[in-house]
Amino acid sequence: MKEKESLFSPRNLKSLTGPLSAGNPVIVLVLGICPTLAVTSQMKPAIVMSLSVMAVLSIGNVIISLLRNTIPPRIRIIVQLTVIAALVILVDQVLKAYVFEVSQKLSVFVGLIITNCIIMGRLEAFAMANKPWPSFLDGIGNSLGFGFILIILSFFRELLGAGTVYGYPVFEKIGLYSTGYVDNGLMSKAPMALILVGILIWIHRSFNKDLIESK
Amino acid sequence: MKTYSNLYIFTYSSVLVIIIATLLSFTAFKLKPLQEKNIEIKKERDILSSIGVVSTAKNADDLFKTHVIRNIVINSKGVEIDGDAFNISHKKELEKPVDERLYPLFECQFDGQKIFITPVWGIGMWGPIWGYIALEDDFNTIYGVSFASEAETPGLGAEIDTKSFQAPFKGKKIFDESGKFVSVSIIKGGAPPGDIHGVDAISGGTITSLALQKTIFGCLDSYVTYFKNHDK
Numbered sequence: 546m547k548e549k550e551s552l553f554s555p556r557n558l559k560s561l562t563g564p565l566s567a568g569n570p571v572i573v574l575v576l577g578i579c580p581t582l583a584v585t586s587q588m589k590p591a592i593v594m595s596l597s598v599m600a601v602l603s604i605g606n607v608i609i610s611l612l613r614n615t616i617p618p619r620i621r622i623i624v625q626l627t628v629i630a631a632l633v634i635l636v637d638q639v640l641k642a643y644v645f646e647v648s649q650k651l652s653v654f655v656g657l658i659i660t661n662c663i664i665m666g667r668l669e670a671f672a673m674a675n676k677p678w679p680s681f682l683d684g685i686g687n688s689l690g691f692g693f694i695l696i697i698l699s700f701f702r703e704l705l706g707a708g709t710v711y712g713y714p715v716f717e718k719i720g721l722y723s724t725g726y727v728d729n730g731l732m733s734k735a736p737m738a739l740i741l742v743g744i745l746i747w748i749h750r751s752f753n754k755d756l757i758e759s760k
Numbered sequence: 761m762k763t764y765s766n767l768y769i770f771t772y773s774s775v776l777v778i779i780i781a782t783l784l785s786f787t788a789f790k791l792k793p794l795q796e797k798n799i800e801i802k803k804e805r806d807i808l809s810s811i812g813v814v815s816t817a818k819n820a821d822d823l824f825k826t827h828v829i830r831n832i833v834i835n836s837k838g839v840e841i842d843g844d845a846f847n848i849s850h851k852k853e854l855e856k857p858v859d860e861r862l863y864p865l866f867e868c869q870f871d872g873q874k875i876f877i878t879p880v881w882g883i884g885m886w887g888p889i890w891g892y893i894a895l896e897d898d899f900n901t902i903y904g905v906s907f908a909s910e911a912e913t914p915g916l917g918a919e920i921d922t923k924s925f926q927a928p929f930k931g932k933k934i935f936d937e938s939g940k941f942v943s944v945s946i947i948k949g950g951a952p953p954g955d956i957h958g959v960d961a962i963s964g965g966t967i968t969s970l971a972l973q974k975t976i977f978g979c980l981d982s983y984v985t986y987f988k989n990h991d992k
Contacts, residue, residue, distance in 0.1 A: 617764035620773060631780040635787055642791040645798035646817065 552678065560671070560683040564690035566753070571694040572746045573756060576662040581695060582738040583654050588711045590650045591699035595692025597640070597655060601632045602664050603684030609672040610680035616673075625668045626659070633658045663691055698741050706732030803846070809906040810877055810892035811870050828877075830867040836860065838985030850881035850890070850979075863982050868894070875903050878983055882975025885967040887911030889920065889975060895934070899987035902944070905929040907972065917968030928959040934980060941984045943977040946970070 551557075570576045577598075584594045608628050609616075616624050637655045640648035648655065658664065667687050672680040703709055708716035708728050716722060731737050750756050764772075801817055804824040808815045815823045833843030836859045845864035853861045866877040874897040881890045891907035905926050912918040919925055929944065933956045936942045942957055946969045951958030961969035 615772070617769045617772060619764070620769055623773070624776060627776060627780060631784060634784055638787050638791050638795075641798065642794035645795075645802070649802075 557679050557682055560679050561686040561689075564683075564687040565693065566690075566749070567756070569690045569694065569749070570663045570666075570687050571691055572742065572749050574663075574666075575746075576666055577691055578739075578742070579657065580654055580661060581691075581698065581742060582735045583657075584651060585695055585699040585702055585738050586706060586733040587650075587703050588696065588699045590647060591695040592692070593640070593644065593647045594651060594654065594658075595688065595695050597636045597651075598658060598661065598664070598691055599685065599688035600636055601629060601658055602667060602688045603681050605629050605632055605664060605668055606672040606680040606684035607677045609668045610675060610677040613673050621673065622665075622669070625665060629664055629668070630659050663687055694742075694745065697745065698738055701741060702732045702738065705729050706737075800846075806906055806908065807866060807877055807879075807892050810894045810904050811868060811875055812904050813870070827868045827870050828866050829869050832865040832867060834863045834865055834983065834986050836863075836982070838983070838989060840986075850879055851888075854881075861982070863986075865983070865986070873897060878980065880975050880979035882971060882978065884909050884912050884971045885917050886913070889968065889972060891920075891972075893929075893976065893980065895987075899990060900933050900935045902929050902932045902934065909968070912968050913965070916962065917965040919962045919965055920968060920972055925960075925962060932956060932959065939988075941981060943980055944973070946973040 564570055567573065571578070571581055580594055580598075584590045605625075605628055609625055612624070633656065636658070637648070640651070640655060667683060671683045675683070700710065703711075704715065706729060708714060708721070716726065716728075798817075801820045804820045805815050805817075808820065808823055808827065811827070813823055813827060831845035833841050833845045833848065835841050841862075843862060845866065848862055848864040853863070864879060868875040868877060875894050876897065876899065877892050877894045879890065879892055881888065883889070887910040889907065889909040889912065891905060893905050894903040895901065896903050907920040907926065909918055909920060912920065928951075932944050934941065934943050936957070945951070945955075945958040946961045947955075947958045948961045948966050948969065950960045
């Protein structure tokens with residue numbers, strides 16, 4: 546009989562930490578770009594978006610993993626989508642009830658979590674073939690990898706675009722405006738997010754040479 | 761690979777959908793009161809913002825009760841009738857025939873004077889635009905405004921919700937010297953100095969600006985009879 550694998554075995558830990566760097570969904574796999582561009586102009590919506598994705602992805606992974614041996618392969622994508630859609634609607638309802646202002650800022654993007662490629666990708670590639678616990682860790686790991694990038698982007702976009710960090714007026718407090726400094730409005734527009742993602746990919750690859758494709 | 765019969769697939773998907781539908785309807789039903797309360801608070805905050813009162817989600821209810829002393833419902837003849845002004849939906853009223861429409865008006869006691877707030881609702885460039893216009897008790901001078909939009913272009917049309925666009929409305933008149941209703945003009949290229957009926961349009965947001973001008977005219981026009989009857 547196979548020996549029982551410990552909860553935090555190296556293989557399980559790898560599902561958790563892998564997506565943070567070498568398997569990062571945004572800057573390595575380049576998935577989930579739509580929300581990355583859309584909700585990173587301020588930190589608060591970016592953090593709520595990351596938490597929402599974490600809830601949907603980790604629970605979705607566990608549910609699909611539990612059902613994996615019963616799901617008929619012919620309708621597996623439909624089953625995955627149904628589970629994701631249900632979870633997303635739940636998250637949307639909860640946000641509307643408890644953090645109304647944030648849910649208004651995120652507007653349609655909560656609903657669009659359904660189309661976030663990271664979630665479909667993990668359900669299909671990982672949860673369909675693994676047990677619930679590793680699937681849960683994989684879900685948490687991937688959403689951390691996603692959220693981590695979202696937070697870095699939103700920090701720079703909010704700071705340089707509006708002069709604030711999580712709504713706190715940093716530049717105003719240190720008196721930068723009196724020296725004639727003006728906020729860069731381009732930072733709060735979507736194209737700048739794409740440029741910043743590009744810069745992040747560049748920095749990340751210069752530290753991880755093995756990710757660079759051979760010509 | 762394991763094969764599944766059609767019956768299995770059919771049963772599987774039906775059961776899955778039924779479970780999920782039950783769960784979702786239950787949650788929606790349970791959270792509805794909280795969500796409706798949030799929408800109500802948002803409306804109270806929008807109304808308060810037209811008279812320059814800054815509120816938070818927590819104190820909006822109390823501030824609204826302090827400042828708004830009377831909710832008035834006006835029929836199409838300009839006569840006050842009984843009704844719940846707060847819950848009148850402008851969109852629904854527009855679907856009714858003109859002489860059955862009801863118009864809400866909120867009477868406030870603020871800054872040592874009586875102020876009357878009318879809602880406005882219309883179609884912008886990409887979606888609905890709405891707002892509130894606060895008038896002094898001569899029913900002519902604008903005390904303040906607040907506007908918002910659902911889908912106007914960020915940085916252009918959506919700028920109607922900014923203070924810099926809204927502030928110049930204060931002090932403008934909606935009737936000319938002969939007492940004719942002229943509303944407020946939103947002028948592309950900037951209103952001439954001293955124009956008591958005009959404010960600056962948003963550069964790059966001309967279509968939204970014009971839509972807003974039309975919205976304000978159309979909505980205030982419905983109140984003109986009432987304003988003239990109650991003007992001191």
